[in-house]
Amino acid sequence: MNLYDIPPRQTQSYLTELLKSRNIWPKNKMGQNFLIDLNLMDLVVNSASLQPSDAVLEVGSGTGSLSNRLIENAGFVLSVELDPAFQKLTEETVIERDRFFLHRGDILKGKNQIQPQVTEKLAEITSMPGISGYKLVANLPYAVATPVMSNLLISRNPPTKIVAMVQLEIAEKIISKPKSKDFGALPILFQSLAKVEIVRRISPAAFWPRPKVDSAIIKIDPSPLLRSKLVFEGVKPEDGPLCFRNFLRGLYVHRRKNLRGALLSMPNNKLSKAEIDAKLVILDIKGEVRAETLSPLDHFRLCSQFGGGVFVSGETDETAD
Known part of the structure; x- marks a missing residue:
């Protein structure tokens, strides 16, 4: 049974009390920094331009707060969570379970491949009546942000849009230009397949616990024409x-x-x-x-x-x- 009839807003006080009650502590090595700026969460969801015909892939469901916002706007949400404690928490806090599936495990199989079970589930979801494709919308753990986005982008079933919170350094590298210190394999790959832009720079104060570096919301619009x-x-x-x-x-x-x-x-x-x-x-x-x-x-x-x-x-x- 769900804990809440209405999805709670993820504030710092809500998070600290919720996790304390479950004896759960965020793990830095897993990039567990939760967004507590509600305006920025709105910006992430709005930047994705979600429609009922969209499925969403979320990496790192955490407390289920963003998951609930995505379900409100999309046709279906596939969320991936590696941490067993947060898997259980997500199951309890997500409201509309009929349009939500939680994959318990890693999003990656090694650094060069999306987990086959996730790929198969995405194919199943995008073949549902009324679903025309999927978008990646997530607060990506820093350690997996680059391989997740790049592996999805080059896959045979790429997302129609990516809106993600990532380390600012990664975002700036992706949009960098020739002759700059950041220009190399990563930005060339992304810019050869998509239109890329930074939506907003985010300070550490927008997260709890606070990360040591700045973050950014990046928007990536894959282009079928460029891909062709x-x-x-x-x-x-x-x-x-x-x-x-x-x-x-x-x-x-x-x-x-x-x-x-x-x-x-x-x-x-x-x-x-x-x-x-x-x-x-x-x-x-x-x-x-x-x-x-x-x-x-x-x-x-x-x-x-x-x-x-x-x-x-x-x-x-x-x-x-």
């Missing part, structure tokens, strides 16, 4: 984003090298320096430049020349920045 352009010889169209992601990872393993050196040092490279230079001449790109000075379009052109099917399965030890 990531087509490479020898690669299935649906695997184009994966190929591009892995190419970028390999290219930025040796970030301090010039472009020629970075290409020579890429995993699985079998080309000589002369062969690389010949391909760069075709692209009209100088081998002496650094990769981070080039545009996302130039990186696509590089992948077309140097990528190929090997980068669909090829992995590196580095995450996407």
Whole structure:
């Protein structure tokens, strides 16, 4: 039976009393920092432009406060919670259970894959009558924010929108431009697949317990048109984003090298320096430049020349920045 007939508003006093009554203490290592600024919670929900035809993927249900707000506006909510204590709490505090499903476990299977059970459940939910797609709307734990968003973005079933609270450093990196210190594999991947923007910078005071760094609400609008352009010889169209992601990872393993050196040092490279230079001449790109000075379009052109099917399965030890 649910504890409340009306979803409570998540204030600091409400949270402290609720968790104290259950002998639950937030775990810093799991990124358990709960949003207590109610205006910002409204901003997150409003920025997602939710409709009854939308399903929502939430990562980190916590106390169920945002979950309830999402259920009010969307057609269905799939929430993922790793912590058993908060799994139980979510089950008790979520009101409309007929349009809510809680996945008990991790959102990720390793750093490069969304948990298959979550992927399967998303496919099941988005095939329901009246549901046309899903959006990721979440206060993402800092440790998983980048792999969750990037793995969803390149998946064969990407979200139609992402609105997430993330570490400010991550948000600023995603929107960074060529020749800046933050520009690299991560922003190139995101900007090649979506329109990205920071909605609002958030101070630590908006959360309880307070994190040590600033956060931001980031909005990402995946573009089917941009995605359709990531087509490479020898690669299935649906695997184009994966190929591009892995190419970028390999290219930025040796970030301090010039472009020629970075290409020579890429995993699985079998080309000589002369062969690389010949391909760069075709692209009209100088081998002496650094990769981070080039545009996302130039990186696509590089992948077309140097990528190929090997980068669909090829992995590196580095995450996407």
